[in-house]
Amino acid sequence: MSGVRAGHVPPARSDGPSVRGDAPLVLGIETSCDETGVGLVRGGLLLADTLASSVDEHARYGGVIPEIAARAHVEAMVPAVDRALSQAGLRHRDVDAIAVTAGPGLAGALLVGVAAAKAYAFALGVPLYGVHHLAAHVAVDTLEHGPLPGPSMALLVSGGHSSLLLVPDLATGAVIPLGATVDDAAGEAYDKVARLLGMPFPGGPPIDQAARDGSPTIAFPRAKAGDGTFDFSFSGLKTAVARWLEARNRAGEPIPVAAVAASFQEAVVDVLTAKSVAACRSHGVDTLVIGGGVAANSRLRSLAAARCAAAGITLRVPRPGLCTDNGAMVAALGSLQAAAGVTPSLLDMSASSTLSLERP
Numbered sequence: 001m002s003g004v005r006a007g008h009v010p011p012a013r014s015d016g017p018s019v020r021g022d023a024p025l026v027l028g029i030e031t032s033c034d035e036t037g038v039g040l041v042r043g044g045l046l047l048a049d050t051l052a053s054s055v056d057e058h059a060r061y062g063g064v065i066p067e068i069a070a071r072a073h074v075e076a077m078v079p080a081v082d083r084a085l086s087q088a089g090l091r092h093r094d095v096d097a098i099a100v101t102a103g104p105g106l107a108g109a110l111l112v113g114v115a116a117a118k119a120y121a122f123a124l125g126v127p128l129y130g131v132h133h134l135a136a137h138v139a140v141d142t143l144e145h146g147p148l149p150g151p152s153m154a155l156l157v158s159g160g161h162s163s164l165l166l167v168p169d170l171a172t173g174a175v176i177p178l179g180a181t182v183d184d185a186a187g188e189a190y191d192k193v194a195r196l197l198g199m200p201f202p203g204g205p206p207i208d209q210a211a212r213d214g215s216p217t218i219a220f221p222r223a224k225a226g227d228g229t230f231d232f233s234f235s236g237l238k239t240a241v242a243r244w245l246e247a248r249n250r251a252g253e254p255i256p257v258a259a260v261a262a263s264f265q266e267a268v269v270d271v272l273t274a275k276s277v278a279a280c281r282s283h284g285v286d287t288l289v290i291g292g293g294v295a296a297n298s299r300l301r302s303l304a305a306a307r308c309a310a311a312g313i314t315l316r317v318p319r320p321g322l323c324t325d326n327g328a329m330v331a332a333l334g335s336l337q338a339a340a341g342v343t344p345s346l347l348d349m350s351a352s353s354t355l356s357l358e359r360p
């Protein structure tokens with residue numbers, strides 16, 4: 001493969017702050033969707049995490065508009081990097097390596113982050129690590145709970161993905177997809193059902209909130225719950241909720257919003273947690289990490305905790321701010337890769353909207 005490598009991880013500089021002194025300072029850039037995330041990690045310690053979101057610009061469309069997201073990344077990128085450095089009390093020249101989400105995600109949005117990462121790596125003369133977005137979602141947990149035992153299991157649930165991953169070794173890219181969504185992602189289902197209920201985008205938080213005032217009394221279908229695979233499907237559930245609401249409206253009856261929210265939510269988290277525990281059992285794994293925006297869901301957290309405890313599985317869920325897309329997760333994975341001596345990416349690496357789970 002042709003191209004230029006930006007360099008090798010240099011030893012820590014003596015004039016920088018001495019946090020785990022000999023570990024490289026990694027700046028992580030995430031732009032796969034609508035969040036411009038920049039994080040700074042040194043040796044497993046999170047030093048800064050800044051986020052600029054264009055979510056408000058998408059809200060009136062009920063979903064993320066790729067062109068708007070890409071333009072917002074261009075505007076937010078340099079200020080976000082500067083803010084992260086000043087948050088950590090560091091300067092550009094303190095950075096020892098750059099990590100960036102290479103994919104999967106929105107093509108135009110990814111391109112902005114990758115172009116910025118290359119420019120910083122080239123200008124600073126430091127190595128560049130193109131990382132996989134899903135592996136980064138798993139890696140962020142190490143910032144809060146320390147090294148991940150191998151193998152672990154990861155359930156990643158967000159607006160763009162629902163995935164079950166077997167993770168023998170994050171740093172070297174040994175991440176094996178066991179199952180994924182065959183249609184709507186879990187967060188997407190939340191967003192669509194919220195819209196049906198007249199709630200704002202993104203729909204996860206208002207449904208989570210409304211469900212607290214209701215009980216799951218409506219028996220919505222548990223899609224593919226007993227099919228023995230680790231794939232997920234939520235579009236049938238969304239349609240079932242839509243049909244139920246239509247019937248209710250036709251009959252001129254009021255909509256019990258809290259009960260619908262609770263029943264829909266129970267159907268989602270029942271399937272997510274049952275499949276996660278089944279995947280752990282079938283692969284002899286006793287650690288489950290949950291990440292992605294939907295991991296902020298209160299019922300998912302409580303049901304996962306109960307089912308993991310019953311099955312003897314250690315559950316690790318990062319705090320909500322680290323579950324959603326952010327730069328810290330990218331810096332965390334870059335930091336693990338640098339520590340493991342992984343070969344950096346070439347400066348002609350490209351962004352890939354459909355990047356598979358092999359190292360870019």
Ligand code: KG4
Binds near residue numbers: 033205325
């Ligand atoms: O990871 P994320 O910030 O972005 C990507 O989609 O990659 O996840 C956003 C998704 C949205 O679909 C949002 O509705 C969902 O996460 N979400 C939630 C909650 N908070 C955010 N879903 C359920 N319950 C929540 N509390």
Ligand code: ZN
Binds near residue numbers: 137158325
């Ligand atoms: Zn994500």
